[in-house]
Amino acid sequence: MVSVRGLPILAAILGVASVMPVFSHAEGASAPLAAHQQVSLPRVLVLATGGTISGKADTRSAIGYDAGAVTGEQLIAGVPGVEKLAQLQVEQISNIASQNMNSQVWFKLAERIRRAFAHNEADAVVITHGTDTMEETAFFLDNVIADARPVILTGAMRPSTAISADGPANMYEAVKVAADPQARGRGVMVVLNDEVQSARGVSKMHTTALQTFHSPNLGPVGYVDPASVRFMTPAKPQQHLALPADHKLPRxxxxxxxxxxxxxxxxxxxxxxxxxxxxxxxxxxxxxxxxxxxxxxxxxxxxxxxxxxxxxxxxxxxxxxxxxxxxxxxxxxxxxxxxxxxxxxxxxxxxxxxxxxxxxxxxxxx
The missing domain is CATH 3.40.50.40 (Rossmann fold)
Structure with a gap:
């Protein structure tokens, strides 16, 4: 568990008087849930990479914004009720717009996920990511993470300061899917706008619409809302490839x-x-x-x-x-x-x- 720092910054960004922490240090701080309740909650490692979900508005146009302006901890702090779904640990892997996503960040993500699972640090992983290259990151990880525990990518089409920002709902539902026992053995998945998509099937299909992600050939593997997670297809075996030791991919x-x-x-x-x-x-x-x-x-x-x-x-x-x-x-x-x-x-x-x-x-x- 980690503390949420920079809350006054997030409050200023969101235009509210204050933002309360959703979780606290494990050592000595008072827990938001009873001890026995926290022990029973799954442990979800949140790896933040930036993107629109961490963006804030810019005045250059009516829909202009700067990606990667908010940290992962600040992002989580703005998601009401997420602390009831899982014990959350947040780490910042990068804070970039997803058009700048690259293979070196992919290797960092893959190795951090492998280490977390190998050392039993987490029961699932959620990655916050920009939407432009989300399908590529998801597909890369799907091919190199050989573990039944869920890895979920989520993001947003509107920045955190936008009217009706979609990031908090997507983040909540991503954690909900990650914490669900049915999510095991399904490979890497993408969760946005109430739908669960496979890494192989999903593509960004619209430049600006909230419902931009679809799986045109395979269809969604499930649906999620604040009350439930429903998978439409059974889990099936995945192929996995070794991660190149030199952190280089052929041209x-x-x-x-x-x-x-x-x-x-x-x-x-x-x-x-x-x-x-x-x-x-x-x-x-x-x-x-x-x-x-x-x-x-x-x-x-x-x-x-x-x-x-x-x-x-x-x-x-x-x-x-x-x-x-x-x-x-x-x-x-x-x-x-x-x-x-x-x-x-x-x-x-x-x-x-x-x-x-x-x-x-x-x-x-x-």
Whole structure:
């Protein structure tokens, strides 16, 4: 348990007279709940990374704001009743806008979660995160955290100072899902706006709407409100990959397909040292004849090429309009380009280099 510092700052931000701590130091401070009640509550480690949920308004426009202006402790202090759900420990991993999210923060998160579970510090983890890259962080962690205990990501579409800010409700529901025994064995999940989404399925689908997160191919795995958590699908086995010891991921480029496409971006990626290329293809992962010739040059040079799609829904199937077997390509199945890039990076880092073994990993579960 930790103390909440900086409460006058949060009070000033929120425009209220005072903000009461929702939890206290374990050593000597008076607990908000009876001792026997606190012992029975699950222990949830909250790892804050910044994002809109930790933002405050800026005057540059009607909806302008600065991400990462509020700490994780201040954020938790503004969520009424969350102390009744779990014993909370808050740590600040970073405080950045999610467009600046990077693999080094991913490694910090993964190692802190692994350590917390290995040392039995927590029964679950909640990560506060910006929405722009939340699906990528969730998917990365889902592939490297081999533990049944829940890891939940949450965030907000409106900053903490906005009218009808959605952060407090999302935070409350994320902790509620994390503390629920049904959440075990389901991998990393994303909780926003009363829905629970899988890391593999979820995507940000709208620039500004509160209901921005959807799982277009898989659907939500559950629903949550202040009274209940309901899962719609059973837990199923997850594949996990080793975390690279050197904290480095191979260079994988995303190339976006379009009308009148040539092979220049593909050739440039190969010259730039890419070990993999993900093509955000048209339709079912299709590219022009010129681009396909560039892809063939790339695969002959030892670069792994994955066909994904720029379309928001649907699977990329093998050997439909493109002869994947002939060109040695990988079909991304349900994974969008940004997730296909992460999986390919992790597979390459784990020594998986042939199209056949990489396709097996992409097709796992289907």
């Amino acid at each position: 994988v480029q995303i190339v976006y397909a379009h009308a009148d496409m040539d092979a220049q971006q593909i050739d440039d990626a190969v010259k730039g040292g890419a070990r993999g290329i993900v093509v955000a293809g048209m339709g079912d992962g299709n590219v022009s004849t010129d681009a396909l010739a560039g892809i063939e040059r790339a695969t002959k040079a030892g670069v792994v090429v994955v066909r994904s799609t720029r379309v928001g829904n649907g699977f990329v199937n093998r050997d439909v309009e493109v002869d994947d077997d002939h060109y040695g390509l990988v079909a991304s199945m349900d994974l969008n380009p940004q997730k296909a890039r992460i999986l390919l990076q992790l597979l390459l880092a784990n020594g998986k280099t042939t199209a056949a073994e990489i396709q097996k990993a992409f097709s796992a579960g289907f």
